[in-house]
Amino acid sequence: MTKKEKILIIIERLKKIFPDPRCALYYREPYELLIATRLSAQCTDERVNIVTPPMFDFYKSIEDFSNADIMDVENFVKTCGLYKTKSKDIINMCKMLIEDFGGIVPDNIPELTKLPGIGRKTANLIIGDIYGKPSIVVDTHCIRVSNRLGLVKKEKDPYKIELSLKKVVPLDESSNFCHRLVFWGREYCKARNPLCEECVMKDFCIEK
Ligand code: SF4
Numbered sequence: 001m002t003k004k005e006k007i008l009i010i011i012e013r014l015k016k017i018f019p020d021p022r023c024a025l026y027y028r029e030p031y032e033l034l035i036a037t038r039l040s041a042q043c044t045d046e047r048v049n050i051v052t053p054p055m056f057d058f059y060k061s062i063e064d065f066s067n068a069d070i071m072d073v074e075n076f077v078k079t080c081g082l083y084k085t086k087s088k089d090i091i092n093m094c095k096m097l098i099e100d101f102g103g104i105v106p107d108n109i110p111e112l113t114k115l116p117g118i119g120r121k122t123a124n125l126i127i128g129d130i131y132g133k134p135s136i137v138v139d140t141h142c143i144r145v146s147n148r149l150g151l152v153k154k155e156k157d158p159y160k161i162e163l164s165l166k167k168v169v170p171l172d173e174s175s176n177f178c179h180r181l182v183f184w185g186r187e188y189c190k191a192r193n194p195l196c197e198e199c200v201m202k203d204f205c206i207e208k
């Protein structure tokens with residue numbers, strides 16, 4: 001079986017378990033997803049979703065964030081970890097969105113990764129979830145599960161995994177595939193004590 005054939009089977013199995021693969025982070029506007037994703041680094045989505053609704057109600061636009069007092073932003077996000085760096089990034093990111101991008105969140109990876117604190121993972125999330133473009137979001141779950149399912153071989157480098165998956169995942173499935181892979185990694189193929197007994201991917205697993 002080729003890797004492309006294997007991916008199609010995995011996608012179908014994931015679809016049955018996770019029919020609605022929406023991003024777990026709360027947001028209403030594209031820039032809010034950018035901010036929520038920045039906050040989610042080394043923090044849980046649940047924690048970020050507690051912090052962001054009142055902050056997004058307080059700062060109602062990119063302009064509001066760009067003019068924010070850093071200590072006020074820090075107070076909103078202090079339970080998310082690395083809060084000083086994240087607060088600085090949020091304000092500087094919104095300033096750059098206004099000054100360099102006309103207040104519009106870019107729709108491509110080269111421009112998105114110019115924003116403070118934004119790497120390829122977040123950039124891919126934005127182009128997939130906001131703009132509906134093909135995207136491969138490689139996070140810690142994607143790295144672990146891709147290796148266990150033999151989609152990559154002993155590879156930990158997110159960029160190399162992104163390139164490998166891009167070669168085999170159908171473009172129109174790529175964004176949803178990554179969301180489903182994360183859900184799968186969180187609920188079944190956990191880092192510790194994966195639920196191998198009830199795993200429907202056992203036949204592909206190289207670690208079982
Ligand atoms: S058998 Fe276990 S380790 Fe392998 S893919 Fe399934 S849950 Fe993950």
